[in-house]
Amino acid sequence: MIAVITRVKSASVTIGGETRAYIGRGFLVLLGVVPGDRESEAEYLAGKVTGLRVFEDEAGKMNLSLDDVKGAMIVVSNFTLAADCSHGRRPSFTGAAGPEVAEPLYEKFVELCRAGDREVQTGVFGADMAVSSINDGPVTIIMDTEKMMKRNR
Secondary structure, eight states: OEEEEEEEEEEEEEETTEEEEEESSEEEEEEEOOTTOOHHHHHHHHHHHHHOOOEEOTTSOEEEOTTTTTOEEEEEEOGGGGOBOSSSSSOBOTTSOOHHHHHHHHHHHHHHHHTTTOEEEEOOTTOOOEEEEEEEEEEEEEEEHHHHTTOOO
């Protein structure tokens, strides 16, 4: 799994002109699922994202987690995170898992992030979405379970 986590002052997802999700302070998480991902990757990544200490404490150091600041999350499925741009100028998306694998793992990741009564909103899997955010910092972190878990896909 690949996740791009942005610390935001606010974020929203709009589908067909209607707001599907809106949060204030928290994380906007773009999530890509790749072949070979399993529930273990979703569990590992959800724990890392929700425990990420990138909010400032009273001393101005990034030392607080999402739970510490009572922040919220929006999770958006994004198969383009698995793009291969090594040949030519048109990306290949064959490195993304198909929807039959990706959607259940996306839903599992969301379920795990909601544990502990966290506010977690979502886009709609596979939908054409307008995603807006006001970055805070900016703080943007990329997590790739293949590298982090030291496993070969």
